[in-house]
Amino acid sequence: MSDQIQRFLFDQTNVRGEIVTLDTTYAEVLTRHGYPHAVNVLLGELLAAVALLTDTVKLDGTLSIEVRGRGDLSLLMAESNPGGELRAIARLDEEGVLPAEDASFRELVGEGQIVITLDPKEGKRYQGIVALEHETLGACLEAYFSQSEQLPTRLWLAADGKKAGGLLLQRLPDASQNQDVDAWERSVHLAETIKQEELLGLEQREVLYRLYHEETVRVFDPKALRFGCTCSRERMTRALHTLGEAELKDILADQGEIDTQCHFCHTKYHYTAAEIEALIDNPDAPAPTIH
Structure with missing residues (x-):
């Protein structure tokens, strides 16, 4: 049940979500490089994030996320496409000291920005930029959605060097009179209780059941993910x-x-x-x- 992404929605609400789990895909990225553990963890979070965002925007093309920092970690980049192919790299300051295993996102990247690029097969290329003003990668990506005036979006990301996972919730335009108008606050509140070991160690449907067993959740067929490089x-x-x-x-x-x-x-x-x-x-x- 690893290396897949699964969409879900709450019936009679304006809330939808996605949950992703990465195992072999994550390992394929890490085996090609010799990054320190703290960087491997961030790469896992970024891989989960780029998979979630690609499926959310339903882009017929390539989506990339670049974290450009001024700390020891100067670049963190992941890329995804609708075919479920993912790839990622990191760039450490060669003259810098290797980071501690438990170094945080802010300690690694320092000040900088996130650049999100949507490159459709047809049409214009779009690029959005947001400053790194928060303590976690997930919070910085949430700020991007807020700044770009897109739909309210929340992200929970996790990785441990072996597995990576993520959960995304998104509120669609205003609910109709027949919908549960409190669903967004309730679904986010419940998601805040998720633990890293649950997001990484449980099957996706089990995670959703633990969080939302009192809700009516419609779960769609999962889509497989894999490592893939577009170089030629x-x-x-x-x-x-x-x-x-x-x-x-x-x-x-x-x-x-x-x-x-x-x-x-x-x-x-x-x-x-x-x-x-x-x-x-x-x-x-x-x-x-x-x-």
């Missing part, structure tokens, strides 16, 4: 082109060729001098391939 030779080629002709030629003069790799999955890409010269001369040509 074509995308890497476009990224190299952004370096500019002068820098590319400097690298060739120094190294004779270019080797690079995806930061998310560590897939390596090799470019010969001839391929880089072709990229400089004709940047709109298809990505060169090795035969």
Whole structure:
């Protein structure tokens, strides 16, 4: 029952929710890197958050969350798409001291901002930014929803380096006369009682039963989640082109060729001098391939 997200709603109310659990997907991200425990915990929370937000906005495209900090942890990023593929990375200050295992969100990132990017397959790209003014990742993301004047949203996130999970509640536009107008406050109050060990250790339906056994909850079929990277030779080629002709030629003069790799999955890409010269001369040509 791990690696899935499940939608639910409360009948006769204007409240809906989602619950996510990550196990193998989370492990796939962590095994590709050697981050300290405190960073692994935050990555788990961010993975759960990006899965919840992607399913909430129902975006036909990619959603990414970037935490840009001025502390020892300068970047925390997770990305998701409607197919249920997730990926994430972190960037620590190489000159900084390794953080304590129990270092908090604020201790790791310091001041900074969260950038949420919606990149649909069709239509305009949207980006929202909110300052890091709260003590937890979940509270900062709630502030984003509040600032962007979207629907009232609450988040509960948890991770321990092995499993990650999250719960999201959202209030839809004003209830009609036939709906339970107190449902939002009641559902949030009950969710505040959730413990990390319950969110990480219990099946999703069991969590919902413990919280809302006195409510009428309609639970939908779960959607599977998995680790997936969207890197490709074509995308890497476009990224190299952004370096500019002068820098590319400097690298060739120094190294004779270019080797690079995806930061998310560590897939390596090799470019010969001839391929880089072709990229400089004709940047709109298809990505060169090795035969």
